[in-house]
Amino acid sequence: MKKPVLVLVVVSVLFASSAVHAASCKFQHDSVDKFTKVRTLWTRWDPMESFFGDLGDRSMDTAAGFASAWYEADEISLRIKIELTGLSDLEPPSYELEDTIVVPEGARLLIMMADETIVTLFSAEEVRVNSAVTPPETGMNITSSFEIEAEADIRYALDGEAIAALTRQGATNIRVEAADTQYDVAIHKKSFGDITKAIECIQAAL
Numbered sequence: 001m002k003k004p005v006l007v008l009v010v011v012s013v014l015f016a017s018s019a020v021h022a023a024s025c026k027f028q029h030d031s032v033d034k035f036t037k038v039r040t041l042w043t044r045w046d047p048m049e050s051f052f053g054d055l056g057d058r059s060m061d062t063a064a065g066f067a068s069a070w071y072e073a074d075e076i077s078l079r080i081k082i083e084l085t086g087l088s089d090l091e092p093p094s095y096e097l098e099d100t101i102v103v104p105e106g107a108r109l110l111i112m113m114a115d116e117t118i119v120t121l122f123s124a125e126e127v128r129v130n131s132a133v134t135p136p137e138t139g140m141n142i143t144s145s146f147e148i149e150a151e152a153d154i155r156y157a158l159d160g161e162a163i164a165a166l167t168r169q170g171a172t173n174i175r176v177e178a179a180d181t182q183y184d185v186a187i188h189k190k191s192f193g194d195i196t197k198a199i200e201c202i203q204a205a206l
Helices: 002-023 160-168 194-205
Strands: 027-032 039-043 064-072 075-088 101-103 108-113 118-122 127-129 132-134 146-157 171-177 182-186
Touching: 027 194, 039 194, 064 182, 064 194, 075 171, 075 194, 101 146, 108 160, 118 146, 118 160, 127 146, 160 194
Parallel strands: none
Antiparallel strands: 027 039, 039 064, 064 075, 075 146, 101 127, 108 118, 108 171, 132 146, 171 182
């Protein structure tokens, strides 16, 4: 008699967890194509680190990371946004702005879970991003330097096994492997469950 009770308790906890996540789901986009009737939706981009964690580090060496779960063409995917921002006293030449972030098709995303197991995903297509430059005291750049920014949106397809692994527990770190470098992001403790929540929000909405 004890085993069925235990199973019921575990199932109840899982449903309660999903219900909490569903209640806090925030979608950035949700639409249905009028002609194909295909639904497309994705969750709000959530920062994986504290806003104040790297405040003042503008060297282009430290990546900021954001996560979102997407549903497109009957496929669920995890998308990771990598942002690099730096300052320069001189305006950089155009050739220095080319291919700032290059992620080949099939490049790995390593996600370290709370128990230190690693979930490995692979990029669905090549991503190639140039840097943009904002002159001093222009727009959102309130500094006296040239602001250099690069932002890459990388899609990683999810299968059933990956979804199960990523929703079983929170993630603590990610590593995005690029063409000639890698971007490591330590996930803030308040964001440990963001990847899990994003995927569960997509599942709950389907």
